[in-house]
Amino acid sequence: MVVSESTDLGALTRRLRRHIVTMVYDAKSGHIGGSMSAIDIMSVLYTRFLRHHPDDPAWAGRDRFIMSKGHCTPAQYALLAECGYFPVEELSTFRRRGGRLQGHSVLGKPGGVENSAGALGMGLSFGLGIRLGMRLRGMENKVVVLMGDGEQDEGQVWEAAMAAAHHEVDGLIALIDRNGIQNDDFTVNTMRSEPLDEKYRAFGWDVRAGVDGHDFAAIEDALRWAYSVRGKPACVIFNTTKGKGVSFMENNPNFHGAPPSDEQYAQAMAELAELEGAR
Secondary structure, eight states: OOSOTTSOHHHHHHHHHHHHHHHHHHHTOOOOHHHHHHHHHHHHHHHHTOOOOTTOTTOTTOOEEEESSTTOHHHHHHHHHHHTSSOGGGGGGTTOTTOSOOSSOBTTBSTTOOOOOOSTTOHHHHHHHHHHHHHHTTOOOOEEEEEESGGGGOHHHHHHHHHHHHTTOTTEEEEEEEOSEETTEEHHHHOOOOSHHHHHHHTTOEEEEEEETTOHHHHHHHHHHHHHOOSSOEEEEEEOOTTTTSTTTTTOGGGSSOOOOHHHHHHHHHHHHHHHHTO
């Protein structure tokens, strides 16, 4: 693959953030904020833990990554491109009619996308079904589901959480991107979900909470723990910043699903270039 375990994560994530901002700016549509908050977590997962082969996306031995917060495809497509699933140049077709890179996940488009998504709350159920099927076939592959914190408002999430614990489904790993914003407001104003960690524990999950979702070492440590859990599903709750990496986007509900203006795009790319220069 293009990126590997030896990849410089700082350089990779700065490059990915530039891809994300450019894709949404060019398309004049898309979800920047949640893509920027999740990209550090996803990068550590793909380079350090997830078993996958870009040259054989259907490889039976692969782990499955389920992007339940399926509007954050800019992060997913950017990472898949950097991993070698398709040419980086194809990122310029994001949200274009007739292209593969649609605004919400579509199974198999491109290879490496393991689920279709749009309405929130379905990913954990989908991942549970895949992992149960694997267990029936004696397979040890992991299924990793990335969810947003606003997504925790959905009842289907808790049905899946209850079923996964009841069936003692180890190898199912839920990652929650706790950036504190959903759609156009803060989660605390829309629906209070805390104490989120205690709720998952009460449902029977092994949980690690309060992990800095922008600290590569902390992310790696938490994922190593999650991959080691046996006898029950595992959940990691990451504290993140929506729009991470661009000053005026950070913790700003206005950049949940809005593209930057020409002036904002120029400023964002300048800030990301400065970060690259400080490497």
